[in-house]
Amino acid sequence: MFFASDNWAGAHPAINERLMRESTRFAAAYGTSELDRSIERRFNDLFEREVAVFFVATGTAANSLALASVERPGGVVFAHTEAHVIEDECGAPDFFSGMRMIPVDGGEGKMNPLNLKARMARYPQDAVHHGRAAAITLTQATEVGSIYSLDEIKAISSIAKAGSLPLHMDGARFANALIGLDTTPAEMTWKRGVDILSFGGTKNGCWCAEAIVFFDPDMAKELPFIRKRTAQLFSKSRFIAAQFEAYLNDGLWLELAAHANAMADRLREGLRASNSARQAWPTQSNEVFAIVPKSSAKAAADKGAKFYDWLQPSNMQDTVSDDETLIRLVTSFATTADDVDAFLDAIA
Amino acid sequence: MFFASDNWAGAHPAINERLMRESTRFAAAYGTSELDRSIERRFNDLFEREVAVFFVATGTAANSLALASVERPGGVVFAHTEAHVIEDECGAPDFFSGMRMIPVDGGEGKMNPLNLKARMARYPQDAVHHGRAAAITLTQATEVGSIYSLDEIKAISSIAKAGSLPLHMDGARFANALIGLDTTPAEMTWKRGVDILSFGGTKNGCWCAEAIVFFDPDMAKELPFIRKRTAQLFSKSRFIAAQFEAYLNDGLWLELAAHANAMADRLREGLRASNSARQAWPTQSNEVFAIVPKSSAKAAADKGAKFYDWLQPSNMQDTVSDDETLIRLVTSFATTADDVDAFLDAIA
């Protein structure tokens, strides 16, 4: 009953197997091996265009270096108030990019376009004292389990284009969003105006595989230096490449995300059917937020279920009673239907 | 015939096997799992005292964050002219620590204590304009295949202590040095005055396992924040821990380093026995630097041998003739006696 986070899961056997095979060979270091090159080409196919790809150690690194690559002195970056770059990366995006993160409100973890425009208006390009708009970043799937629709992505990117700002997508749960929308990587990114993507594999079956993808390779010219200067260039880089190979082969990654999402569906349905719990807000990916009696949460925890209490948003104060608590439940490629059912029993 | 670098090797089967086992489990993320904790305790045993241990992604990260942890505004760090922190990390140590690296000369890749003292004398603690001494870092084994003796480490640390400076050791090839000196981890580090160690596993059989070890845990208080802010905290940190577990179990790490060093010995002996090559300088670890006729080098390369030409130190201009070249040969846990013999044939 591990629902604390998808990064509590291990690694998928196919990925292990590929790593095992890779480990018996010699190959050139620092991302220059044939395998590295070949996986870079795989990303071209995946995204239906030439892209520039860089492997890094963590999702925080992917986000921070992506933003560093569009750095402008005195620049500010717009992100949803609850975005990982604001809430969970200890200031790494600011540290690496030298820019401030400006929170933009919006329902269900998504930036509201009107709020975004209003915020941006305060940071015009000549605002030497206040700071100037330099980039926008959105999270897909969001931190709270929702997914920007293709139109919603387009709405954000239109604002970015109007302001000549690059648009970054934090895709730590890219595959879950893709499944949720039933669309293609190209449609969900550059065809909707996304310029740079943090493409995450770790939460979905790899043990450590994160990539920064530039849809315009010209924008990536400084990244090799930025990456090395921030100590993110692996000597045995090909072990990241190997994970991505297995991950992308035969659609494994989509299969894993589909499973995780399905497990979340099962969880949602189970909670809906139960009397003592309700969803805090609708979610579409592999996260479920539930309002449950404190006694039920305790009971489940006592039986070994792992999950996190979640900080209650200010607009929910009337929704959650004193006897209740808001919890986050995350499924992953490794979650089983039995796990879900056991949890539903435990919380009932 | 892969002698380009020890990071061209893959990963040892025992390490793979341990990773495989780890991958089937759920466990807490971000370094908080039982396994992470247990490996931290292993380092206590290894070093015969309580230490603070932090896993990071790369050797460059280990060095840079170690130096960042002793950051002082206007501080400078003393390192050998050919040290990795100066020559091979794209300024990451400066970027993370905000301090300058000051080169100190010395034979065989080791800082000469007199040179070090002379350099330090120019950076007293009140030198607001010039900058002040803040740390010393030495590399063990060095970049050019030599090893500081225990007394030599002590000589450097005495200078550090006299100047109240922390002493860092870049141990990317820590195991190879340990074997070379036939001593213990404790003797080669804190018992000789080393304060912080970059403990490398990647070059010696892991696929990605680097740690920063603080011999005084109090010095490590800021490191959790420094590590997260620099995007070096793995979500599935326990996969680093798992590698280190297998690495340290039953002395595997020493066995692997002993093998690499033995292969270098075999190479040295072979070259010595040959007519057409000679060692550029004596080495004691898993690196050999050889002066060979350009034609021989080409012949070996044509037969598939992998190695790097090395930038000729200025003091060797009379030693290497125009027909010759200086090459670096690195052995690893995966180098076989057959590889060495094939190379000796190819170069002959």
Added chain:
Amino acid sequence: MFFASDNWAGAHPAINERLMRESTRFAAAYGTSELDRSIERRFNDLFEREVAVFFVATGTAANSLALASVERPGGVVFAHTEAHVIEDECGAPDFFSGMRMIPVDGGEGKMNPLNLKARMARYPQDAVHHGRAAAITLTQATEVGSIYSLDEIKAISSIAKAGSLPLHMDGARFANALIGLDTTPAEMTWKRGVDILSFGGTKNGCWCAEAIVFFDPDMAKELPFIRKRTAQLFSKSRFIAAQFEAYLNDGLWLELAAHANAMADRLREGLRASNSARQAWPTQSNEVFAIVPKSSAKAAADKGAKFYDWLQPSNMQDTVSDDETLIRLVTSFATTADDVDAFLDAIA
């Protein structure tokens, strides 16, 4: 009719005269002259205790270096939403300190203690992902013309002490606040728990005189290096010292601030007496915020009056009609009663 800002004024004759006198002498550079030392001692007298004083070029520098001196990796700094460090310094505080500025709401430009506590609660000392509380900064007088009472300062500092956080005061308009409260420098700072002060002279009659004052000199140990590394150490530092000497002599600084505040009073009274303008909120220092008909504002501007339109706070949307505008009026040591009266005529 210059009411755009107090930094549109020139410099007071007494300060000029002192600069003139200083200019004919030779003296040691970089803050080591007798005059520098003597002015440092003057600050001891001024604050009734031993302090450490550092001259810098700008108010932004004073704030940023003050915060840099209490830097902690992953740290965040709490400031009022409208604080200069957040709104008007182009990210300099973040850049120099490596820390994030976290906005805290509150009426009349002052942090509300309850809001501050609530914000701080989200940044506990072990919050490696989220960031940890590292400092609090308050502005006295505030950006919107109000003044924290001594009790209000104490309330903020109590929260700081409870969280073991240093408290900084941005005193760009320190003298105006002092006059407004009719208190002493000591009472308004360290006796109420302030640890570091940006002491501004530029807005009140100097042409360039800003100082960072540490009430605990031990906290200032790194500042000489921080200041030099940020290019803020003047070679002819004594010209700053000379300005401060004239500024502090015979209470000139208080006289100038009293005059500026009195001019603001005259303005307030005049506006109150007029039919067509009203104060947006009560102010106590040398700033007045007025809601005036757009036509009146235009008329005054056409007659040469200088002032800024002010961004309307969101909670005032019902207060300001479509025909009206919110303007900021700042008086200074150089404002005359005639200027005020002429403006009142112009706007009437």
Added chain:
Amino acid sequence: MFFASDNWAGAHPAINERLMRESTRFAAAYGTSELDRSIERRFNDLFEREVAVFFVATGTAANSLALASVERPGGVVFAHTEAHVIEDECGAPDFFSGMRMIPVDGGEGKMNPLNLKARMARYPQDAVHHGRAAAITLTQATEVGSIYSLDEIKAISSIAKAGSLPLHMDGARFANALIGLDTTPAEMTWKRGVDILSFGGTKNGCWCAEAIVFFDPDMAKELPFIRKRTAQLFSKSRFIAAQFEAYLNDGLWLELAAHANAMADRLREGLRASNSARQAWPTQSNEVFAIVPKSSAKAAADKGAKFYDWLQPSNMQDTVSDDETLIRLVTSFATTADDVDAFLDAIA
């Protein structure tokens, strides 16, 4: 007898007078006043082309921000071993630009073009590990009193152009060099390939007037933000402008530099005529380096002469006996012939 540094001098009366006049007016802040604009145009005339000009607080700021404006991740900057940016700015250029300063040797304080080329060859544009060449900076006049000839500047800039690198000139003693070469500002800068200039006024009669001059205004696009973010934008910027106005009016600045240089000539001649002192190396600007008996130096110091002992270059160990010392003597606009003669008497 003040020969410690030209920044020990005060300010010239004409500059004071202009400041005095400025102080009685109101004007727009932060560099937007008419006077600021008018002085910017003066720089166009001065350099015979359109330039972009930015006032900053210190020479260290001018150098550091100039280099920050050409920042590239992983970049390195080449400067003479004894350059101010390396020796005397506490790492500010590294801190602001994020780049390393690489020392280049050469006689008489000037980079030797062959050494420069050799150094640059080690930092090619694809050197992700080692770092890549990003800029060159030369000091005119140099730190040791010499002056690059126009041809020597051209030789350096040709290397810069060949490597597509911007060339910066540290002109803290620009006027002294101009007089020494008897040439024009245009000839000594952009006509010889200089891209960015730190134009210093402080050492030559201003009390605080430093400017960064871009000969291609397009290169300056980020500077307004870089300057504000580094706390170098003065609110009363026009007081810098006013100093520059008086400084440039009627050739005052050249007159002052000519005087300083003439005083250095007098000093050189006097030392040459004396028996007990000799020049350490030939100088052409307002600095003289002399080898004198320690007893003479002490005698002069006892009589009140101010000067610095200078760190003896390693190649002079045979030239300076144990009884002798190397001293630096700097003249300024404020040095009188009587001062020089008194010093010559004192040291005799």
